[in-house]
Amino acid sequence: MAVSLSLNGKDLSLDVPDDMPLLWAIRGVVGLTGTKFGCGMAQCGACTVHVDGQPIRSCITPVSAVSGQKVTTIEGLQGKAAQAVQAAWVRLEVPQCGYCQSGQIMSATALLTQNAKPNDADINAAMNGNICRCATYQRIRAAIHTAAKSLQG
Structure with a gap:
């Protein structure tokens, strides 16, 4: 087909x-x-x-x-949210092994495209089901907050 x-x-x-x-x-x-x-x-x-x-x-x-x-x-992946997320990921050194990172970045970008000022509950909901074997969850959350702040100016 x-x-x-x-x-x-x-x-x-x-x-x-x-x-x-x-x-x-x-x-x-x-x-x-x-x-x-x-x-x-x-x-x-x-x-x-x-x-x-x-x-x-x-x-x-x-x-x-x-x-x-x-x-x-x-x-x-393109656009302001994608650029902000990727820059924050690099700045905060989020990845360790990196295997989950494309999925993490895709989910984070979708969140920031829909919600430019997410709180921790919003981030938890959007990132639920994205597993990181290296447990960089605190850095992931911090990077999403950093990306959101950069989108706000």
Whole structure:
């Protein structure tokens, strides 16, 4: 089955089974490896991408479910919120092993795009389900607050 979608601003038609997980289409068919496989059950967040601006877990989302929609991976992430998040991540040295970071950044960017002044409860809700094996949660929260402050001027 051919599935048409926009991936990082580029219109694509993928000849893949309609039940193929979006993650495998992104990584195996298109060749973008920034989106990671973690658990395969939407529990860890490593596979987070944006579909029409909303964070979703690509490991359990069939590619047919995003037909005709705009999918953004870490490689295509743009905009003020994305720049602020990435700068804060570097400034506060958030990553250790780095495996979860693309999913963390995707979730944090979606949060700041929708809520420019999140409190800790907002951050907890938005980042729930993004697991960091290195337990850098305090740095992640601090980086989100730093990014939010930079977006406010």
